[in-house]
Amino acid sequence: MSTPAERLAELLPFGPRASRGGGGSARTPLGGGGAKLPRGMLGAIIAGVVLLWLFFSSYYTVQPEGRAVVKRLGAVIAITDPGLHFKLPFGIDTVEFVATERVLKQEFGFRTLVTDGERSEYAQEDFPQESLMLSGDLNIIDVEWVVQYRISDPIKYLYGMRDPTRALRDISESVMRRVVGNRIGSEVLTTARVDIANLAQKEIQEAMSNYDVGIHVVTLQLQDVVPPKAVQPAFNEVNEARQERERMINEATKRLNQEIPKASGEANRLIAEAEGYATERVNQSLGETARFRSILAEYRSAPAVTRARMYIDTIQSILPNIGNVMVVKDGKTAPLPYFEMRRPRSTPVTETPK
């Protein structure tokens, strides 16, 4: 037992004398007013109270999630692990508990009210003062986030800084605004979330390490990152417009995909037809010329007769089909009364002579 503690124990009014009070020899100052009480009774009561105080102030229990810092007359003398421990009674030793094993959290922009195992209930109101901030392009953004931390050093946590939790909150807000302010708003809303969380966590940890307060930032998570309420419909409009753009492009592409193969088919048809024509034409010419050559060969053997025969054959074959045949005599002005070959015709037809 240390000497200052002994001294203090002595100077306490119910010190060692209190136990003697049971013997009934001393009349304590407290007993002065209660002269009617039997001395022995009074002494016993005082002794009982002191014994109870002694009993209850000489042990403490450290929960599994934490550790205890033991101070003797204000000076730290030990850190104790979970379990039952004894200490000097009557406030000579005092104990402060620090939850070192638990991951604690600070919420910004929202509050969790209750958490039962399955679902959490959140406070209805927002905390716009905490969550509204400016992005680098001077737009307003509503950022909600959670900082999870652990107390890594109980002594530093208790004696490095008064109310380190408040400092953690202040620094978190300051750092988050710096990081978000260094980005373009649309980036913050979309692609930069992970970067922002990592950078902010790093900077908060740096600040905390500078203060040397024994806080270890476990993680920082961004929750809702949204534009301010009044602007949200406009953001939705952008999304809709983006969808519309995709739709229009898709429709045009669809038409393209419909028309091009069709046209290719038609083109192939056109070419095939031309090829058909070509074959036909060549064959036709070959056929006709072959016929001509045959006729010519025969014609050459008897030209005059063949010529006459062909001529007469032709006239003979065509005359029956012809509507009107007029025979004109040279030197006559009007057509001759014509030689009716087949049948009369009601209307006279005037034709210039050939």
Place this chain on the structure above:
Amino acid sequence: MKSTIATIFAFLVAIGLLQSTYVIDQAEQAILVQFGEPVGDLVNTPGLHWKLPFIQDVRRFDKRIMSWDGDATQIPTLGREFVLVDTTARWRIIDPLKFLRSVRDEAGARTRLDDLVDSVARDIISGTNLEEIIRSKDWSVDVKALGEEGVSLAQVDLTKPKKGRAVLEKEMLAAASKLMPELGIELVDVRLKRINYIESVGRQVETRMISERQSIAERFRSEGQGKSSEILGQMERELRQIRSEAERKAAEVRGKADGEATKIYGETYGADPEFFAFLRTLESYQAMGANTTLVLDADSEFFRYLDSTRAR
């Protein structure tokens, strides 16, 4: 009677002992004050300490870093935007004697800090553009990398800040620290906690954001139309290309065949052009039908013998 005297004596001794000792906590430092005048050295070690009873008083001071948080104050920036600025600082008592003499206690210190840090913040904020306060020195924004939404930022000034937030905070710390030694205080840091527009400006900014979004939406829509037209135009081009190529090829094929046929005809009919003309003419007579009126000269070949029977 004897026991009563003993009790009183013990009581007095106890009071005397209580009056001549004091306990300093791990988090504390203390100065002894005698009739209002500080005496002795700074008591810095935690534990039990002695003092003169009744005439010496203990003034305790926190050894730890403490937080200071200012009220949100409305300050105009260099660009005349009004912003609400909320600063926060960490400080500690490094010279309790000076601290005791200049500000007495923490409440006094806070008042001084309120005045000092606020005025420093006011000076620095009102001499700086808002962009400078919001952005930091490591500002690097690549508009191209922002993609399709970046185009709307053309009207926003995206230049790198000359100083940036962290540097301004350092300047604030330096400016505010100047007077601190006299107060026995050390400022650990000064930080800008919150910077927000005042409500009326905030509404304007929201309106601007809305119109900005709407212009982006409008661009998406017209981009859609543009892209659609582009695709359709491309389609038209391809269609015309396909069709004209096909027509050209068809004409070529036909022409070649026609040429070949002409060649064949030419070679064959060239053997006896007169006979060909005769033959083809006779053949073409076959085309005459019922609607034709044929006028024949009486002197023609066909009537030669008809005539001669009469008079020739």
